Amino acid sequence: MKKAGSCIDCFNPGCFIKYCSSKWIKEIETHKTEVSYKKGQAVFAAGEFVNGLFFIKDGQVKVVSSGLNDKEQIVRLATSGHILGHRGSNGETYPISAVAMKDSVVCFVKNETISEAFLKNPEFTVKLMLFYSKELRGIEARIKYLSQMTVREKVAFALLYLKTIFGYQAQGTTNKGQLLNVQISRTDIAGICGTNEEQVIRNLSDFEQEKLIAKEGKKIRIVNESTLYGILKVYNLQL
Amino acid sequence: MKKAGSCIDCFNPGCFIKYCSSKWIKEIETHKTEVSYKKGQAVFAAGEFVNGLFFIKDGQVKVVSSGLNDKEQIVRLATSGHILGHRGSNGETYPISAVAMKDSVVCFVKNETISEAFLKNPEFTVKLMLFYSKELRGIEARIKYLSQMTVREKVAFALLYLKTIFGYQAQGTTNKGQLLNVQISRTDIAGICGTNEEQVIRNLSDFEQEKLIAKEGKKIRIVNESTLYGILKVYNLQL
DNA sequence: AGAAGGACATGATAAAGGTCATGTTAAAAT
DNA sequence: ATTTTAACATGACCTTTATCATGTCCTTCT
Numbered sequence: 051m052k053k054a055g056s057c058i059d060c061f062n063p064g065c066f067i068k069y070c071s072s073k074w075i076k077e078i079e080t081h082k083t084e085v086s087y088k089k090g091q092a093v094f095a096a097g098e099f100v101n102g103l104f105f106i107k108d109g110q111v112k113v114v115s116s117g118l119n120d121k122e123q124i125v126r127l128a129t130s131g132h133i134l135g136h137r138g139s140n141g142e143t144y145p146i147s148a149v150a151m152k153d154s155v156v157c158f159v160k161n162e163t164i165s166e167a168f169l170k171n172p173e174f175t176v177k178l179m180l181f182y183s184k185e186l187r188g189i190e191a192r193i194k195y196l197s198q199m200t201v202r203e204k205v206a207f208a209l210l211y212l213k214t215i216f217g218y219q220a221q222g223t224t225n226k227g228q229l230l231n232v233q234i235s236r237t238d239i240a241g242i243c244g245t246n247e248e249q250v251i252r253n254l255s256d257f258e259q260e261k262l263i264a265k266e267g268k269k270i271r272i273v274n275e276s277t278l279y280g281i282l283k284v285y286n287l288q289l
Numbered sequence: 290m291k292k293a294g295s296c297i298d299c300f301n302p303g304c305f306i307k308y309c310s311s312k313w314i315k316e317i318e319t320h321k322t323e324v325s326y327k328k329g330q331a332v333f334a335a336g337e338f339v340n341g342l343f344f345i346k347d348g349q350v351k352v353v354s355s356g357l358n359d360k361e362q363i364v365r366l367a368t369s370g371h372i373l374g375h376r377g378s379n380g381e382t383y384p385i386s387a388v389a390m391k392d393s394v395v396c397f398v399k400n401e402t403i404s405e406a407f408l409k410n411p412e413f414t415v416k417l418m419l420f421y422s423k424e425l426r427g428i429e430a431r432i433k434y435l436s437q438m439t440v441r442e443k444v445a446f447a448l449l450y451l452k453t454i455f456g457y458q459a460q461g462t463t464n465k466g467q468l469l470n471v472q473i474s475r476t477d478i479a480g481i482c483g484t485n486e487e488q489v490i491r492n493l494s495d496f497e498q499e500k501l502i503a504k505e506g507k508k509i510r511i512v513n514e515s516t517l518y519g520i521l522k523v524y525n526l527q528l
Numbered sequence: 529a530g531a532a533g534g535a536c537a538t539g540a541t542a543a544a545g546g547t548c549a550t551g552t553t554a555a556a557a558t
Numbered sequence: 559a560t561t562t563t564a565a566c567a568t569g570a571c572c573t574t575t576a577t578c579a580t581g582t583c584c585t586t587c588t
Contacts, residue, residue, distance in 0.1 A: 123436050136423075137418075137419060145430065175407075179407070186421055187384060189429065189432065190385060191354070197483025198483065201545065237565080244435070245546085248545095251565095252568080440575065484575080484576085487577080490536060529588105533587090536581105537583095538581085539581105542576085545575090547570105547572080552565105556564085557561080
């Protein structure tokens with residue numbers, strides 16, 4: 051943990067702190083802490099006290115909810131510019147955990163600072179509210195797929211969800227499709243789908259045979275995105 | 290649709306509009322419309338344009354997402370004080386529908402009014418942000434149950450979810466438990482669970498035989514709430 | 529009153545998906 | 559360099575759950 055650098059010339063264009071007044075950006079700057087997490091490390095764990103809000107400066111984080119016999123469900127994926135945690139009342143604890151999927155840098159602003167910032171920076175608060183509202187809509191869409199889709203459809207959905215959040219790798223584009231900008235295990239994909247590792251493996255193998263995807267080192271190449279969408283068209287999704 | 294009454298002496302204690310300045314409460318009062326919906330009527334339907342925000346004054350509403358072959362998934366249940374819809378940018382449409390579960394009264398405030406109110410009433414905006422943030426946490430919990438629980442567990446969860454949102458009927462309490470303050474069909478419960486009518490019926494019958502619930506007219510009596518919770522305890526939920 | 533439709537109920541059957549067993553490969557640790 | 563562990567992969571099997579069929583009861587419409 052180190053004292054953070056300037057928020058004003060922060061390279062992350064998606065950070066919400068930018069919407070504060072310059073006076074308040076300075077204020078937050080001096081009160082925030084900036085922490086680096088190694089891949090696999092927890093930003094926060096279920097049961098810990100909610101002491102403030104996390105802003106992802108640079109990284110990839112999975113928000114997981116561990117249920118029955120260690121089977122973990124990935125509730126949300128987050129990347130640079132996204133928020134983790136929530137403003138909590140005193141004594142409140144996290145119902146879920148947030149774990150870095152790769153080395154990540156996260157800024158932390160404690161409750162008192164953030165609460166005051168909300169009241170003094172309406173535009174900032176509105177942006178944050180819209181962020182939550184948008185997340186809510188996204189998760190509502192995922193509810194549908196978890197409850198109605200077949201495993202095959204869920205796996206297709208998971209791939210497209212990964213693309214929506216993390217996008218494609220800039221240097222990964224060839225005439226044979228685009229490379230997902232994330233390194234994720236079959237077990238974690240299963241965690242997104244609400245199924246198990248074996249089913250994911252089976253279905254990814256199917257997709258490969260059908261030339262919809264290709265496996266490239268530790269990453270997945272989306273060869274035929276539109277057909278992948280086609281698998282889900284009956285649900286008329288909006289990712 | 291009629292011009293609405295005063296917000297100041299509105300009987301609904303949970304309405305967020307209260308957190309605006311008195312000047313703005315008046316402003317909203319004059320710009321809002323108040324609409325009554327019959328049971329089964331849509332407050333808004335998927336595909337319609339997002340023109341503003343809905344505040345439930347008095348009623349019970351299900352937010353549904355219709356997927357494959359008319360099988361509808363209930364994404365969220367809402368009651369007096371809750372919000373429906375979201376602030377949308379121009380041209381945006383609803384991905385889901387909201388349907389009255391009983392005769393309900395809903396206040397509508399259009400986009401321009403609400404956007405300005407946000408910027409001028411920090412406390413109002415913060416409350417709304419916290420509402421969304423709380424909803425987000427709630428739905429994250431439901432994601433887990435939809436993806437990991439057995440049908441039996443899902444049905445138990447649905448009953449407790451109904452209790453959380455709508456509560457018990459004041460006059461329904463006897464020494465044999467408490468009456469859920471909602472009238473809901475097996476099909477709709479199936480929509481909460483992500484299963485079908487038959488499974489719900491079977492499991493409710495099981496619960497009845499096990500003396501966990503009792504059927505009373507068109508409503509359900511929770512006879513043994515703690516055992517019902519017990520069915521879910523491995524998930525250590527926080528409803 | 530009688531017909532019709534909707535909600536509730538239960539059994540039989542089939543398909544989907546979870547679990548277990550086993551094996552291979554690749555990376556990491558000693 | 560060798561052992562160990564993690565990730566990937568596939569087949570077989572069995573449980574769970576969805577679907578289909580049928581029937582009853584109750585409410586609502588004509």
